Amino acid sequence: MIEQAAAFTPQLGAAPVTRILWLVPALPVVASGIVALLKQPRRKPAAALAIASLSLSLLLSLFAFGHVLAGWTNHLAVRETVNFTWFTFGATGVDLGWVLDPLSAIMMVMVSFVGLLIFIYSVGYMEHDENFTRFFCFLSLFAGAMLGVVIANSLLLLFMCWELVGLTSYLLIGFWYQKPSAAAAAKKAFITTRVGDIFFLLGIVWLFAQTGTLLFYNHEAGCLEPLALGGLLAQHAAFGLTAAGAIGLLIFCGAVGKSGQLPLHVWLPDAMEGPTPVSALIHAATMVAAGVYLIARVYPLMSAGVPLIHTAEATGTTAALVVVTWVGAATAVFAALIAIAQNDIKRILAYSTVSQLGYMMAGLGLGGVAVGMFHLITHAFFKALLFLGAGSVIHGSHEEQDIRKMGGLKVDMPFTFITYAIGMLALCGFPIFFSGFWSKDGILEAAHTGAIKGPYYLLVFGALLTAFYMTRQVCYVFFGYWRGHQDAHESPRVMLWPLAILAFFAMALGLIGTPAWPWFRSFLEDHAAPFSLHGFAEPGLVLLMTMSSCIVLFGLWLGWKLYGSKSPKPEAPDVLEKAAPHLWAGLRDRLYVDEFYGVTVIAFYFWWARVTDWMDRRLWGGIVRLVVRITSLWAHLNRLFDVRAVDGSFDKACEEISTGGGLLSRVESGRVQSYLRILAIAVVALAAVLFWSSMP
């Protein structure tokens, strides 16, 4: 494969389509700005504007994709960048820019395509909402920010768009902020992801301090290019990590927050309080996948130090990648377990998303960019399909979300049922015909060949659980008889078309990632993709596929056997609950992670806040009061001294002077006779003195 890669010549200059690539995120943002200024009742222009702008973005993305594809067929490794300086300090500039390479091209097309379908679907779903225009304003802003994350060629620009994505996610989860649970969920999502983001920010600062640039690719001067990586590898941080690995892990913390990995997954299920299209777009297909995309983007950092041999047998690994793998695998199983015991149709899907994101992370950690990204792309389609299908179910059954109060919908909503079933089989990884099978198999295969076997067993167990809980959900919702209040009805056309399109891709996408024609991997890794059935001949591969198929079928069978068409009463306990009530309660209450955080981290913060508040009021306030007391005591002492000592002597002196004056004043009586008398005495005395002194 090395030889094949070498045949691809690097492509440096920027084609016209790359130069205008900024329009891809800019168009939806501008549309959002215009919609924000529209008056509330103007529904049609708002929706039309949002959809039109995203369609243009999609068109442009397709052009860009075509450009990369054309380069690829001509054996050119396309990686075109446009960079500019945002601001400078001293001799150092902070640069931003965007990049067009296979990774961003594929992601860009996926985001704008799935986004467009969900926009269209929203026109139907949000039809009766009074804040229809605000919804499209936020949705467009989100799409713009997300596309910004995708094309960013600078970690800083990526982070900025990343935060904007988080903000719009906050706004959209809390869209129905009149619902207290929605407002709380929005706050929780924002704060939880922010916790990860702070580590991400520290990683950025560290990277910048080390390499002096945040551009990914900049003609050999970017931070993901060999020169900078070499410098980072030479540095050793704590715990046996290189600086590259440590920075990579800090960045991974950001991805953990955004992609709902353990231990920061708590916000994602709560985020289902938002409208269903939001759940589909943001919390299934795009935003949560941004974490995975981020790791794929900075993969050279994570894997720095591994000899560049990408053969299936000897995938080298680094400490950072091992962490990614374990976190992903643990999340995959953990979330799948919880999903079994949930009864809210959207919450089941939410935990399933958390679990699948774990698969993607594990795929990145074990098999590299192509493996993780392939599952990201296929998952985006079938999970969006499932969420939109769930939305259709909720819409059709009058805002009911509890699967125990549904049932038999395959008759009332046949179209939704068929598409939902396709999505569900793709998610379970039903063999051959569904994309999920191929993408998940890629991960399992990578896990199987890896040096450590732990993640492999976890992931296989997760696959069994996935098939089981999805069967349970489908049995509850579509089989048996209707247990709701009013009769259910099928959704309008505008909501069904996106389902059909997504269902098509949920099946067809598998074609580009089979071992016989690994086009997806070849495209991302810049080498040619010949079609040959020898791909299946790799040792153990067919055996592995058969085994994973058996596991999926076993999960499906088990689910059907336990739930089938039985239609239990909504109040009746679940079959598993009867079997193991304590375990069930634990799973239903999400293994008490939220409660755990409540009594530890959050309680600690508030306790600490109260302590500091107390310090401010009592300690510092006390010191201030003490100083005031001392000063005022001193002041009183001074006053005492003033009154007694200073004023006393002053008064005494005044008194003396006053007395003296009184004595003297007697002389001045105003009588002429006495003046003359005194004058006469004085003259006599003077004469006597003169006479006396003239005496010899």
Add this chain to the structure above:
Amino acid sequence: MLAYVIYISFAGALAETLLPRGKNAAARWLALAVAVAGLGIAVEGFASGMGQGREVIVDAAWVPAMGIHYLLLADGISRVLVLLTGIAAVAGILFSWNVELRTNQFFAFYLALIGGVYGVFLSGDFFLLFVFYEIAIVPKYFLIAIWGSTRREYGAMKLALYSFAGSAMVLIGLLAAYTAAGSHSTALADLAHAGFSAHFQFWCFPLVFVGFAILAGMWPFHTWAPTGHVAAPTAASMLLAGVVMKLGAYGCLRVAMGVFPRGLDPWGFTFLGLGSWRGVFALLAVIGIVYGALVALAQSDFKFVIGYSSVSHMGFVLLGLMALNQIGLDGAVLQMFSHGVIAGLLFAIVGRIVYDRTHTRQFAELETMHLARRLPFAAWAFVIAGIASMGLPGFSGFVAELQVLTGAWNARPWWTVTAGAGIVVGVAYTWRALQKAFFTDNVPAPHVLEYEHTHKLDPMTWPEVAGVALLAVSTVAVGLYPRILLDQIEPAVRALLAGGVQ
């Protein structure tokens, strides 16, 4: 030309006192006209100063016997802060449009305060700077004591005492430096080149630095800030947080660090792990960042939250100063501007838009009022101000704090790590305040809805909308295109660093 910002403000203050009683509308418009004129001059000075470096505006002998000059200077840092003062002044007047008590006196004190602040930022002479600094303190006391709320005499007195304690320390430093220099000049540039001994700077630097830093809200000398902010009328708290705290930080940078740069040198011994004043003040700054944020999290009064957030954000300014490198100092100055605008906006929303309508700032009472529905404009304005305050990209706070953090990382990585924890808490207290004040958890009962329907809160007025727009546009403009300010700040900071601060 830039000097006229000072004269026009004092002239405006004088004119306000001469207005006949009862002409409230005239007083308002006069004040607005004066402030807008000041802003106009500031903008003009800012634009024409681009690429000019340091320039002398006025230089006249004042007290020749002591070598005191009336010397006004402007460099990039001054211009940025003068611009900030202009913006804050206009916004403050817009948010004081409903002051009916002794209106003309209110604006007279207000403009006098503004004039003093402009003076400090433009002074090139230590003594002149000190005079303007004192002029700025006095009107603050009256603004709070006469037009304030919650424990206003206490708050006003506490603030005045802290300020005067600080200026006493500065005065001692000034006299000591003047005597030690022996050059019969109080110009900052002359003092900076006086060649003070390391021993002299060792004790004089912290004296002056702390003297100014008290006004910048440095922990643990910060407690005047929250009580003062809470007691102050809206416009005064906007100015307090917006520009007066910047006076302190500016003094730290321009005077303490500019005149006594060797005070930052290592002591040559360590005490409790600290080896220099730099380490000490950076530690206090980092503590202030985390501590202020935590205290804000525990408040039940809306305005106290913002008051403590100012302590936290000013910690970033001090941390940036102590990073002692280009990016850290750039970030510190930018953070002064950014915090001035954002804190002004937050105080305006809490003090004017919400409090003047609901007459309470207690979360427990605000929670029952469903303000998001009844005051949607306020809710949205607070969302914007809140995300700007927590340093989200696209707003000025992000660029500023990112630079401070990078600068601090280059100096000591653990400063950045600890300050990062403060940012997380910052998100928490902002969202907590937002949710408690606007997006409440309880669903209103029908009779409450009925009541709210019949007792509508006053609608927004144009000055409020204009003020919010002015401040929000400022922070977004700088957030998206920080070069507007950085191109001015950067050479000035470089000159300062070349002048010995390193």
